[in-house]
Amino acid sequence: MIDASLHWLLSYYRTSEISGALFFGQIARRLKPGALQQDVTRHFADEAQHARYWTDCLAALGVAPLKLGEAYQDRYLAEAGAPVNLIEILAVTQVFEQRVMRQYAAHLASGAEGPVAETLGRIIDDERWHIHYVRRALKALAEQHGDAPVETALARYRAADARVFEELSLEHGDRLEALALTGESS
Numbered sequence: 001m002i003d004a005s006l007h008w009l010l011s012y013y014r015t016s017e018i019s020g021a022l023f024f025g026q027i028a029r030r031l032k033p034g035a036l037q038q039d040v041t042r043h044f045a046d047e048a049q050h051a052r053y054w055t056d057c058l059a060a061l062g063v064a065p066l067k068l069g070e071a072y073q074d075r076y077l078a079e080a081g082a083p084v085n086l087i088e089i090l091a092v093t094q095v096f097e098q099r100v101m102r103q104y105a106a107h108l109a110s111g112a113e114g115p116v117a118e119t120l121g122r123i124i125d126d127e128r129w130h131i132h133y134v135r136r137a138l139k140a141l142a143e144q145h146g147d148a149p150v151e152t153a154l155a156r157y158r159a160a161d162a163r164v165f166e167e168l169s170l171e172h173g174d175r176l177e178a179l180a181l182t183g184e185s186s
């Protein structure tokens with residue numbers, strides 16, 4: 001049987017990956033066919049796989065995933081407002097993916113072992129590509145529309161992300177402390 005805090009955190013990761021897959025799946029459906037739609041399709045397929053990896057990881061640890069009502073994205077989008085155009089969609093994605101990367105890298109560096117370390121390593125490889133393609137797409141939009149709208153959207157979502165991370169750190173501080181995972185908010 002694994003530690004209760006770790007059980008909760010891995011279940012939270014899994015719920016967030018499912019929400020990510022659904023979010024990017026809807027974006028892919030809305031985009032017109034082309035290179036970006038291909039990338040977003042690969043992206044939502046990756047996030048769905050990540051949910052599966054966490055389910056497998058929990059099984060390897062001998063537990064079933066916990067049913068959790070809320071994912072990071074739900075809170076984050078409620079805080080910042082749903083994105084309404086492509087710049088906002090990519091900005092929200094960039095900020096969110098950077099948050100995920102920091103969280104997973106910090107978790108791995110905190111001394112994760114066995115299936116947890118393997119799963120984190122595997123997912124981090126995909127997350128690098130997510131950040132890369134979104135950065136490239138945002139750069140192309142900035143060349144088309146100027147830096148200002150891109151910077152404004154990024155700043156708005158970064159502020160929302162910092163607020164949500166702060167709230168969650170306060171709510172779940174005991175669990176994260178038990179896992180030596182309390183970190184900086186940005």
Ligand SMILES: [Fe+2]
Nearest residue numbers: 017046047050
């Ligand atoms: Fe993911």
Ligand SMILES: [Fe+2]
Nearest residue numbers: 097100127130
């Ligand atoms: Fe991702």
